Amino acid sequence: MERRTLLGRLIWQLGEVVATQPETARTKSITLNLPGWSGHRAGQHVDVRLTAEDGYQAQRSYSIASSPEEAPRVTLTVERLDDGEVSPYLTEELRVGDKLELRGPIGGYFVWEAEMGGPLLLVAGGSGIVPLMAMLRHRSAAESTVATRLLYSSRSLEDVIYRDELDRLMKRSTMLEVAQTLTRAHPPGWTGYSRRIDLQMLREVAWPVAQRPLTFICGPTPFVETAAAILVELGHEPARIKTERFGPTGEKHDGE
Amino acid sequence: MENKLDGNAAAGNLEEIFPFEMTLAQATCAGCGANDVIGAAASYMHGMGTIIRCNRCDAALIRVAHIRGRYLLDMRGVCVLQIKEG
Ligand SMILES: Cc1cc2nc3c(=O)[nH]c(=O)nc-3n(C[C@H](O)[C@H](O)[C@H](O)COP(=O)(O)OP(=O)(O)OC[C@H]3O[C@@H](n4cnc5c(N)ncnc54)[C@H](O)[C@@H]3O)c2cc1C
Numbered sequence: 372m373e374r375r376t377l378l379g380r381l382i383w384q385l386g387e388v389v390a391t392q393p394e395t396a397r398t399k400s401i402t403l404n405l406p407g408w409s410g411h412r413a414g415q416h417v418d419v420r421l422t423a424e425d426g427y428q429a430q431r432s433y434s435i436a437s438s439p440e441e442a443p444r445v446t447l448t449v450e451r452l453d454d455g456e457v458s459p460y461l462t463e464e465l466r467v468g469d470k471l472e473l474r475g476p477i478g479g480y481f482v483w484e485a486e487m488g489g490p491l492l493l494v495a496g497g498s499g500i501v502p503l504m505a506m507l508r509h510r511s512a513a514e515s516t517v518a519t520r521l522l523y524s525s526r527s528l529e530d531v532i533y534r535d536e537l538d539r540l541m542k543r544s545t546m547l548e549v550a551q552t553l554t555r556a557h558p559p560g561w562t563g564y565s566r567r568i569d570l571q572m573l574r575e576v577a578w579p580v581a582q583r584p585l586t587f588i589c590g591p592t593p594f595v596e597t598a599a600a601i602l603v604e605l606g607h608e609p610a611r612i613k614t615e616r617f618g619p620t621g622e623k624h625d626g627e
Numbered sequence: 628m629e630n631k632l633d634g635n636a637a638a639g640n641l642e643e644i645f646p647f648e649m650t651l652a653q654a655t656c657a658g659c660g661a662n663d664v665i666g667a668a669a670s671y672m673h674g675m676g677t678i679i680r681c682n683r684c685d686a687a688l689i690r691v692a693h694i695r696g697r698y699l700l701d702m703r704g705v706c707v708l709q710i711k712e713g
């Protein structure tokens with residue numbers, strides 16, 4: 372925090388790409404080393420800025436996927452939108468050794484720290500898993516035993532980001548339950564849900580209202596609005612439901 | 628392109644101007660009196676700037692634009708803004 376207090380405001384800094392890791396056919400994790408990083412809280416994001424040779428700039432937000440415990444390294448996980456301006460560059464062009472301009476950490480609202488307790492309900496659609504994964508990684512690194520349920524919606528099994536790590540985290544902690552739904556294609560013998568999120572599904576997965584869970588919902592705008600409206604309908608306190616909209620879901624990405 | 632996002636998504640733009648964690652600042656809507664933190668409000672980002680809207684009545688609370696080296700803030704939709712130090 373010192374750096375920000377000193378300057379009084381958010382500044383752009385350069386991070387060096389130290390690793391890249393494909394997660395699915397459309398998503399890639401990018402790990403940056405940020406020597407001046409002041410640390411972050413699980414759920415925060417960064418703004419990334421690309422500058423073309425003619426000076427044209429494009430700026431987008433990306434959630435931090437890594438836990439605070441991994442600082443000064445920070446990992447972002449980006450989904451490629453084929454017609455996108457920024458995400459194809461980040462997922463296809465960026466190489467280890469390249470520099471990336473970003474500022475952050477940003478946002479004190481969509482944040483969970485082990486001390487905040489629970490029970491915790493995390494609801495993710497597609498790449499909306501990213502900030503929730505930072506929370507799960509932080510929960511694990513802090514050896515928190517807060518009772519946690521994740522409901523994660525993907526189009527198909529191949530689109531599930533962090534699949535193996537979610538399995539590992541679940542095996543490590545009896546207090547973590549992961550429910551998955553696949554909206555388009557499901558493999559033979561699939562035992563999870565096979566439809567879009569609805570009232571019945573949230574009734575089954577969400578904590579009883581009386582337990583006053585803390586809820587974080589993240590994904591494409593329509594997904595987030597549907598999930599939040601259903602939880603309110605089920606009687607959950609709106610003030611304990613935090614949302615992070617990642618933006619639209621176009622024709623080709625109607626997702627999750 | 629007008630995408631509905633959360634106030635949290637506008638935090639970077641607000642923190643260019645204010646040296647505070649603006650998602651936790653509380654805005655009282657001049658239109659309907661609703662009181663909520665900026666992070667929970669709705670936000671719409673355009674190339675030129677950002678509009679933060681009241682979740683209850685949809686009134687524009689704050690408009691921020693950055694044009695030719697100048698920040699323009701239209702805050703007439705907020706009657707009280709409470710900012711926590713630090
Ligand atoms: C707080 C915050 C955190 C975010 N974190 C992540 C993250 O961790 N990982 C990640 O991959 N993205 C994240 N996003 C979304 C990201 O900021 C960009 O919107 C996304 O990468 C698309 O940018 P683009 O320049 O490639 O596409 P654009 O050129 O902006 O858009 C191309 C087309 O895709 C549509 N579109 C735009 N955004 C989305 C979207 N998110 N989903 C589906 N369609 C879209 C547009 O309407 C347009 O038709 C986050 C957004 C916010 C506000």
Ligand SMILES: [Zn+2]
Binds near residue numbers: 659660682685
């Ligand atoms: Zn209002």
